[in-house]
Amino acid sequence: MGTQLELSQARRQELVELLDDPGRMEAESPLLARYLEIAPHLAGTGNDEVDAAFELRILHFMSSRGAEEDPYWSIVAPLVSSTDGRRVLNGGSPTGSARLAFAQTILQEAFAFAVPSPETVSWIATVADGARVVEVGAGRGYWANRLHARGVEVVAFDADPPDVAVNPSFSASGAQPRTWHPVEGMERFRHLIADGSDSVLFLCWPPGWGNSMASDMLRDFEQSGGSKLLFVGEPQGGKTANDQFFSALSESWDLKSTDDEFVSWWNLADGAQFWVRRA
The missing domain is CATH 3.40.50.150 (Vaccinia Virus protein VP39)
Structure with missing residues (x-):
């Protein structure tokens, strides 16, 4: 669930430059900018590896200019676990987290309210x-x-x-x-x-x-x-x-x-x- 996304060094450098330029971030990825402004102040799942991997995925796929075929699923798929016979996005935490709840609203606005697995x-x-x-x-x-x-x-x-x-x-x-x-x-x-x-x-x-x-x-x-x-x-x-x-x-x-x-x-x-x- 916490598997790291494999990114080229060039792509990692692109993301660093984007993070270092808030004005550009706001212009190119306003929903992502909103997430990155608020998310650090919210509690995560309690699993630092899961949270860090999710942060990298949402940063990468929401700033990729639509190049990814299915960015919504690429972002959330590793969060899936089975709870009471249901497949749910909770990052392995039965009660999710405040940070995931906020990410949920951002992803729903960016893509769709329901998840098309x-x-x-x-x-x-x-x-x-x-x-x-x-x-x-x-x-x-x-x-x-x-x-x-x-x-x-x-x-x-x-x-x-x-x-x-x-x-x-x-x-x-x-x-x-x-x-x-x-x-x-x-x-x-x-x-x-x-x-x-x-x-x-x-x-x-x-x-x-x-x-x-x-x-x-x-x-x-x-x-x-x-x-x-x-x-x-x-x-x-x-x-x-x-x-x-x-x-x-x-x-x-x-x-x-x-x-x-x-x-x-x-x-x-x-x-x-x-x-x-x-x-």
């Missing part, structure tokens, strides 16, 4: 079974990027695509791409979803706390003839989706598959589910 991406490819995946609320399009790389046909939409609109959940990213896959506005979604019978609706961390986005999208998808749903989020009463969404699932949909290999942060209860509408 290779196993989960493969699971989605299997259950989608060749159908087009339509992701709504795609944010930076990071999940769409990973699905596309896996060979899944995917289109992504968001009310505020971060590359063309102000999105409070995904601020300026500096050297990192603003979007990792083309993310279109909702106007195009309304046109595309006129017939949803050949598509799988994908909702990844739709907003909770009474926000109607999840139930609205599910209703529109049902009305278009759609019958397959991928949901990544927390159970009812958690941080994702609204009560009407979960009620609609109970009334008209059957849970067909869950991803047993899903990777979550230790302090979240999210998972991945595949639902099919009853005939």
